Amino acid sequence: MSFDSESGSQVPTESPARFLRPEVLQSKRYTAGLTIDEIKERYNLQRVVKLASNENPLGASPLVVNRLRERADMVFRYPHSSTPRLAKALAAHLGVAVERLVLGNGSDELIDLLIRVRCRPGGEHGGDEVLACRPCFSMYQLQAKLCGVAFRQVPLEADFSIPWQGLLDTVTERTALIFLTSPDNPTGYTATAAQLEAFARALPEHCLLVVDEAYIDFVRDQAAHSLLSRLADGKELQNVVLLRTFSKLYGLAGLRLGYGVFPAWLADYLWRVRLPFSVNLMAEEAGLAALEDQAFVQASLETTWEGLAYLEQELGLLGCTVWPSQANFLLMTPPAGGPTAQELFEGLLRRGVIVRPLASSGLPDHLRVSVGNPEENRLFLQELATLLAKGSPKA
Numbered sequence: 001m002s003f004d005s006e007s008g009s010q011v012p013t014e015s016p017a018r019f020l021r022p023e024v025l026q027s028k029r030y031t032a033g034l035t036i037d038e039i040k041e042r043y044n045l046q047r048v049v050k051l052a053s054n055e056n057p058l059g060a061s062p063l064v065v066n067r068l069r070e071r072a073d074m075v076f077r078y079p080h081s082s083t084p085r086l087a088k089a090l091a092a093h094l095g096v097a098v099e100r101l102v103l104g105n106g107s108d109e110l111i112d113l114l115i116r117v118r119c120r121p122g123g124e125h126g127g128d129e130v131l132a133c134r135p136c137f138s139m140y141q142l143q144a145k146l147c148g149v150a151f152r153q154v155p156l157e158a159d160f161s162i163p164w165q166g167l168l169d170t171v172t173e174r175t176a177l178i179f180l181t182s183p184d185n186p187t188g189y190t191a192t193a194a195q196l197e198a199f200a201r202a203l204p205e206h207c208l209l210v211v212d213e214a215y216i217d218f219v220r221d222q223a224a225h226s227l228l229s230r231l232a233d234g235k236e237l238q239n240v241v242l243l244r245t246f247s248k249l250y251g252l253a254g255l256r257l258g259y260g261v262f263p264a265w266l267a268d269y270l271w272r273v274r275l276p277f278s279v280n281l282m283a284e285e286a287g288l289a290a291l292e293d294q295a296f297v298q299a300s301l302e303t304t305w306e307g308l309a310y311l312e313q314e315l316g317l318l319g320c321t322v323w324p325s326q327a328n329f330l331l332m333t334p335p336a337g338g339p340t341a342q343e344l345f346e347g348l349l350r351r352g353v354i355v356r357p358l359a360s361s362g363l364p365d366h367l368r369v370s371v372g373n374p375e376e377n378r379l380f381l382q383e384l385a386t387l388l389a390k391g392s393p394k395a
């Protein structure tokens with residue numbers, strides 16, 4: 001999904017909607033993919049395998065599910081506005097001061113908050129700017145545009161690595177925030193901590209570097225790829241924010257729980273602006289239980305790593321190109337001469353396997369496939385092999 005400022009619906013001149021903010025008039029609804037039930041009904045299928053949203057193939061921890069059941073009768077209470085129990089548990093888990101943490105309704109909320117707290121709107125020709133790579137996670141652009149903040153992009157290098165110099169060359173006195181995603185979605189590319197630190201130190205003082213680490217939990221050597229340890233051990237980088245989520249490894253996507261590690265001076269302002277209670281009671285309980293169940297975390301990691309290696313190997317045997325990934329998904333292109341990525345996406349959908357096409361991210365030849373459980377991975381490969389053997393429907 002992408003934001004296209006040209007495609008906002010035309011508002012008839014007499015409509016009362018014409019009084020709304022122009023950014024709102026130009027916006028579109030977020031188009032999430034079809035749900036499993038919608039696909040079952042549309043194609044008359046019994047089983048559907050969803051490998052499209054990078055969810056945990058083991059589901060949620062049984063400890064989480066039990067805790068939610070136990071606490072269900074508490075939902076008449078308001079949650080504590082600043083989620084102190086979870087903030088404390090997270091601070092201990094990460095080894096950072098609790099003053100540096102802000103929790104949100106998914107890390108999506110923190111992306112929005114950062115833009116609203118830091119960026120002065122002014123459209124294309126004034127005000128602050130947000131900078132990111134192309135392609136990148138759609139939320140950065142959606143929220144920037146909605147806030148009336150200019151959004152600039154620098155293309156990824158041909159191997160999908162980060163264009164460090166290109167980004168630095170694009171920074172101006174208007175550049176307020178730079179969003180990098182590492183491991184990257186959808187490419188899987190992962191920067192090193194040394195690269196990120198050198199980049200952060202090269203930025204002018206007014207520029208905040210936001211590293212979206214939604215997938216960092218899947219990286220084996222985290223010290224080598226995250227700035228977290230460099231934020232924690234006193235060598236304070238005052239212009240770095242790390243965003244993380246319980247949606248992926250912890251399997252809580254449906255509860256909406258994310259957090260960020262901020263310089264303490266900045267965290268305080270985010271708490272002031274954040275809607276109270278945006279992390280609900282059940283999400284806080286679930287987050288606490290999820291942190292306690294490290295056995296489930298370990299099992300999830302092993303399932304992901306084994307599945308990633310298996311998919312990489314089998315896709316290679318089918319002639320697909322697979323990009324190296326440290327996340328819980330991989331980026332692939334089908335072999336030349338056969339069905340296109342879009343044809344495969346549609347063929348897989350009819351056969352009950354949902355993967356993610358990337359044309360809207362400017363990668364029309366690529367597909368993104370989340371790692372499933374062993375059975376889901378096998379079904380995906382089986383249906384893909386059948387489609388590849390049949391050749392292009394248009395040929």
Ligand SMILES: *Cc1c(COP(=O)(O)O)cnc(C)c1O
Nearest residue numbers: 106107108137185214245247258
């Ligand atoms: C999944 C994802 C997130 C997490 O979003 P939540 O709002 O926490 O569910 C953030 N950034 C990227 C790049 C993602 O892929």
